[in-house]
Amino acid sequence: MASSSTYRLSCSIPGHEMDVRGLATAAFPEGGFVSVSRDRTARVWVPNSSSSGGFSEVHCMKGHSNFVSCVCIIMPNETYPRGLIVTGGNDSNICVFSLDRTEPMYILEGHKNTVCSLSAGRFGTLLSGSWDTTAKVWLNDKCMMTLQGHSAAVWAVVILPEQGLMLTGSADKTIKLWKAGRCERTFTGHEDCVRGLAVVNDVEFFSCSNDASIRRWMVTGECVQVYYSHTNYIYSLCVFPNGQDFVSTGEDRTARVWRQGECVQTIRLPAQSVWSCCVLANGDIAVGASDGIIRVFTESEERVASPADLQAFEDELSKATIDPKTGDLGDIKMEELPGREHLNEPGNRDGQTRLIKEEGHVEAYQWSVSDGRWVKIGDVVGGSSQQRSERVMYEGKEYDFVFTIDVNEGGPSMKLPYNVTDDPWLAAHNFLQRNELSPMFLDQVANFIIDNTTGHTLGPAPSTSDPFTGSGRYIPGAAGQGPGAGADPFTGAGRYIPGQGSTHTAPAGVADPFTGGSAYSSAGLRQTGTNIYFPKTEGVTFEQANATQILAKLRELNGGAPQEHRLSEEVLGSLERLLLAVCDAKAPPQQHPTEEQITLLWKTTHWPEDIVFPVLDILRLAVRHPEVNARLCGGTEGVSLCNHLLSLMAPQGRPANQMLALRTLCNCFAGGRGRQLLLGQREAVLGRAADLRAVGNKNVHVALATLVLNYAGQLLGRPAELEAKAQCLSVASAALEVVQDREAVFRLLVALGTTVSGDTTAKDLARSLGVPSQIDKYAGVSEPAKVGECCRLLLNELQ
8 A cells, every 4th residue: 555654634523512521542443433522422333335435423322421531442352252442431430331332331330529531441341530539449340459659630541461570650849650550660750741652662661751752661660761842832742553653732833753762754633632542443543632623643655635625625724823832933022024935945954843934924834845835834823023902911920811700699709710721621620629619610610711701712723721730730639597506586585586487387287388397287278278368258367476585585674674665563573464364375263354454455555666565565465355356456545556566667667666566466366356457457457567578587477477367267258358359469469579588478379379369350450450470480489388278269269
């Protein structure tokens, strides 16, 4: 097929009544694409079969109560062989459509502000970004995770091909890389808000920004190239199938084609904001703009528009009015401009712009390499030598209009500043946010602006400023044990080692993989094929203790404690009796912990952090006792206990305290009040625990893995607890990235297996997070055998 060296207009597609904010190449029908608009609709377009070319609308979808801002495609699968169409809107909702109906199959609710970006991954995973400063991970019709970390609107999201990696770009000028729901890296370099992201390959991606630059990044953090050509905000990017070349669009009225790192073509459009683009299956480019028109450009001579349509497009360009503040024209002094004779000289590159003086006004021309001539792209307004209309000063800035709005009769009046080049809906939204008014008034205020500024617009230029991004603009939501057997690895003295050894020992011959090698028979497992590992329904606790050594260390540290913290002999005796009572399962009722002993224990856990660990060890053992569990884990006392343990688990804290706090939380699962407390505090507890994966201490890692495992066991058989299961998957997956100790790895594998057992949705999420590829390396582990056995069973479960 013949091909020209540059893209030329193939067709213009009317149909939308307002801005076309998003485009996506359709999975079905073949050669089609989907568009979304501020007119609240999404439309599917397919190529005409006739020789005249062009596209026809075959499906119109409605479901949003306000403008639609983004779209993505879920690829065909067994359930939906034609794929699904997903749209996000200003109503804070996400609508999921099939091609069989015009209304949504279902609506995803959860964001608190406009959903402005979507990306679909494998196994039905969906990633959404919002003005509410968050991104959310969805699986089918459920929200599985909320990604929090940005301080301003999340304008761009994308799921990378490597399973489990996600990117978000924000108005806070940063890009974040997420793995299994946790932020792994923050990319800085853009000087204004990040508006678009596009995948290059498994390890590289592009970003574009309001700073008029495009950057190419490695997922490891390096920015390997910066591209400059645009002269205003860049809104969207789309990569060609070769994975290197790309197209970009922006607020400078252009779409630009990039090859081998260079801008090789600038396509001017007769609209101010060129919001979106996509590359079609045949290599053509579809572009959506603020005038509501979709335009398709092609390199193929067979698909180039007719001479009449090309001339009509050129005439449309020539009639546009260009405000130099929004483009690359700079400050214009008419008296210094050349006349029409300047157009007799050829341009130096495609897209080069020249200004000439013609009968008292300024005209802009662009050089077309394919045509070998200068093409008029509009009349320029607003130069320094031109007369400006009278403007209104408000809060130190000039505006075309400053409206006075009376919301409540007798109440204070509110000011609404507006320029004719502003977008009325964005200006209305900004006004409502600034004055804390209900978003229900958005259409009413926007229509008021339109009605009172009719006849004052500068041609087809509904938007030149973006009040939601960048500096000074609106920001939504601005809301190992030591080798010495007798040494204490945490204090360097004495023979007391907190929690040394494994958990409680089961009777000999019982196949419990948590009780040591003597009780485990891998041969028996292989012969029977029985999965003895997961799901793990009973909580795993840390039982082992040497009361004599704990008390000896307590007295030793008490002797050297500051006077204000030193315990009396009476208090020490009370703690000793409490410890002996909770360690003796057969203790008579008169030796059970008393209220006074429990109160003293709680008070003593607030000892200085450098000496508190023996008290924490007593607490760790005590919370297993029903009476202590009920007393310390119930009501407000329980919340206080949880918060205190979380403070001891700070990443910069002492490993001994971190380990014992984690073990205490694990042992809280031994009682009903403790289980209830930890399920209620699950998000905070697992969130803080996950931060300890970077601590280089195997005992901390084993305790962390056990905590995740106990949570997984409590969530077993609760299909409605999807977000909780997602957090277990996330923490376990993140921990497996750094944990080396095989016992910790084993418990994390059991936690994963327990989380996905009997839950298809949880299995799908685990696959989408890349768990199978992450754990595959453990399938061949033979020492201890339980690691390899458990891993292989889990891989089978996730097939």
